[in-house]
Amino acid sequence: MDWEAIKKVTGILFDYLPNTLKLFTITLLFSIPVGMLVTMLKKCRFKPVAWLTNLYILIMRGTPLMLQIIAIYYAVPMLKANFASGSDGFFASFVNSIDTRSDSYMFTALCVAFVLNYAAYFAEIFRGGVDSIPKGQYEAASMLGMTKMQTFIRIILPQVTKRVVPATANEVITLVKDTSLANVIAYAEITMKAKQQMNTYSSIIPLFIAGLFYFVLNAIVTVIFSLIEKKFNYYK
Amino acid sequence: MAILEVKNIAKSFDGNQVLKDISFNVEQGQVVAIIGPSGSGKSTLLRCINQLEKADGGEICVDGTRMFYTDSERNKVVYASKQELRDIRLKIGLVFQNFNLFPHFNVMHNITEAPVHVLKKSKEDAEKQAMELLEKMGLTGKEKAYPCELSGGQQQRVSIARALALKPQILFFDEPTSALDPELTGEILKVIKELAKEKMTMVIVTHEMAFARDVANHVIFMDEGYIVEEGSPDELFGNTQNDRTKQFLARFKD
Ligand SMILES: Nc1ncnc2c1ncn2[C@@H]1O[C@H](COP(=O)(O)OP(=O)(O)OP(=O)(O)O)[C@@H](O)[C@H]1O
Numbered sequence: 438m439d440w441e442a443i444k445k446v447t448g449i450l451f452d453y454l455p456n457t458l459k460l461f462t463i464t465l466l467f468s469i470p471v472g473m474l475v476t477m478l479k480k481c482r483f484k485p486v487a488w489l490t491n492l493y494i495l496i497m498r499g500t501p502l503m504l505q506i507i508a509i510y511y512a513v514p515m516l517k518a519n520f521a522s523g524s525d526g527f528f529a530s531f532v533n534s535i536d537t538r539s540d541s542y543m544f545t546a547l548c549v550a551f552v553l554n555y556a557a558y559f560a561e562i563f564r565g566g567v568d569s570i571p572k573g574q575y576e577a578a579s580m581l582g583m584t585k586m587q588t589f590i591r592i593i594l595p596q597v598t599k600r601v602v603p604a605t606a607n608e609v610i611t612l613v614k615d616t617s618l619a620n621v622i623a624y625a626e627i628t629m630k631a632k633q634q635m636n637t638y639s640s641i642i643p644l645f646i647a648g649l650f651y652f653v654l655n656a657i658v659t660v661i662f663s664l665i666e667k668k669f670n671y672y673k
Numbered sequence: 674m675a676i677l678e679v680k681n682i683a684k685s686f687d688g689n690q691v692l693k694d695i696s697f698n699v700e701q702g703q704v705v706a707i708i709g710p711s712g713s714g715k716s717t718l719l720r721c722i723n724q725l726e727k728a729d730g731g732e733i734c735v736d737g738t739r740m741f742y743t744d745s746e747r748n749k750v751v752y753a754s755k756q757e758l759r760d761i762r763l764k765i766g767l768v769f770q771n772f773n774l775f776p777h778f779n780v781m782h783n784i785t786e787a788p789v790h791v792l793k794k795s796k797e798d799a800e801k802q803a804m805e806l807l808e809k810m811g812l813t814g815k816e817k818a819y820p821c822e823l824s825g826g827q828q829q830r831v832s833i834a835r836a837l838a839l840k841p842q843i844l845f846f847d848e849p850t851s852a853l854d855p856e857l858t859g860e861i862l863k864v865i866k867e868l869a870k871e872k873m874t875m876v877i878v879t880h881e882m883a884f885a886r887d888v889a890n891h892v893i894f895m896d897e898g899y900i901v902e903e904g905s906p907d908e909l910f911g912n913t914q915n916d917r918t919k920q921f922l923a924r925f926k927d
């Protein structure tokens with residue numbers, strides 16, 4: 438590959454970088470709050486809810502994300518095929534109304550898979566954070582007459598946040614790289630495009646360029662998280 | 674009328690009966706020292722009085738309000754309403770062995786947190802009061818420091834100030850000096866003496882016999898979940914007739 442070709446490939450990958458970033462951003466934005474919700478469900482005193490939540494986490498962490506993407510992506514078309522023979526009802530008509538060939542369907546399916554998967558990881562990180570706060574903090578707050586809600590919001594949550602920053606950074610770095618798994622259902626992100634260019638030029642250089650993209654993204658993520666960590670350094 | 678009445682408290686942890694039958698009263702302005710061997714249930718007793726642990730039986734009244742009693746027909750402990758328990762909680766303060774300060778708040782914020790967010794005082798009033806308390810604790814100038822920047826003795830004094838900020842009627846201490854280096858215990862004992870002079874009602878679990886003798890006007894000796902003996906410091910430390918008390922105290926004689 439000559440210099441011109443390298444520039445051209447880089448330009449093409451740049452054009453598809455937004456698709457990678459879109460998946461990354463939506464996943465991050467949703468999986469963190471969903472993860473918090475999952476942590477709460479896991480701590481639910483009504484045991485069946487806690488068990489179901491544990492099962493969900495077990496499946497999400499115990500099976501490959503790639504498999505989950507494929508399963509979720511093909512679930513709707515499969516259901517549609519089953520419902521085709523004149524079934525009705527709300528669910529069936531809802532499923533039938535989905536255009537599974539559209540780009541928005543593909544993106545939605547990806548987001549669902551990524552958010553469900555990452556929420557499970559974040560939930561475990563947050564649970565570890567909550568469990569690491571000494572019992573004495575709850576007892577001191579309760580001796581001062583603080584309500585459960587006040588204790589959680591004002592005393593526990595800020596300390597948990599500090600403690601989960603490093604583990605969260607790891608997870609976000611992994612997410613940057615995991616967006617490449619979306620190419621398994623032909624989502625047009627940079628790994629997918631790099632593979633196409635590799636075939637066009639019969640060269641693996643496009644893959645190196647794609648690798649560089651991820652590397653730079655993660656350098657940025659690393660810097661941002663070290664700034665966040667610094668912000669929390671004012672105590673302990 | 675006694676400000677704290679404790680009657681027939683029993684408590685076990687999975688079959689292990691830690692408190693068997695504990696009854697005593699604390700009068701307004703009294704300084705009570707609770708002594709006894711490790712594992713005798715002193716902390717558990719304080720925790721039951723402070724609602725951090727639920728007793729299995731008995732009755733506790735604080736300042737005339739009944740916190741809980743035992744319904745003998747149903748053999749069940751019945752607690753007061755949530756509101757009453759909250760009111761009682763604000764009347765009593767507890768100083769922990771390992772301070773339990775809030776690490777993410779500075780000294781000032783540790784002290785003003787409850788007055789502002791629980792008592793709904795204005796921030797200015799709470800800070801003014803905190804400055805007075807810090808002066809009393811000999812911590813003027815430390816209000817912006819974080820707990821991790823303080824020595825153990827200073828942290829413990831902040832935690833005493835934090836408890837005092839709610840103006841409790843009774844202040845409980847669970848071995849306030851045993852997490853500290855010996856040379857730092859003096860500053861805590863001095864603060865407690867000051868409070869005793871001001872007629873603050875206090876109940877102090879301690880292993881410092883000299884201190885108990887010096888500052889307390891009533892001493893309770895606990896062993897194996899019972900109160901073995903109680904009385905004035907002179908009675909207990911001077912001429913106890915009880916063999917178990919003698920045996921326990923002998924360990925502290927040099
Ligand atoms: N939460 C708990 N669960 C089970 N057992 C407990 C619990 N808390 C205390 N115990 C047991 O109760 C007994 C009395 O404990 P406690 O802490 O009240 O003793 P103590 O008199 O304060 O001792 P020390 O002087 O060492 O502080 C001990 O045998 C302890 O193991």
Ligand SMILES: [Mg+2]
Nearest residue numbers: 715716717847
């Ligand atoms: Mg103890």
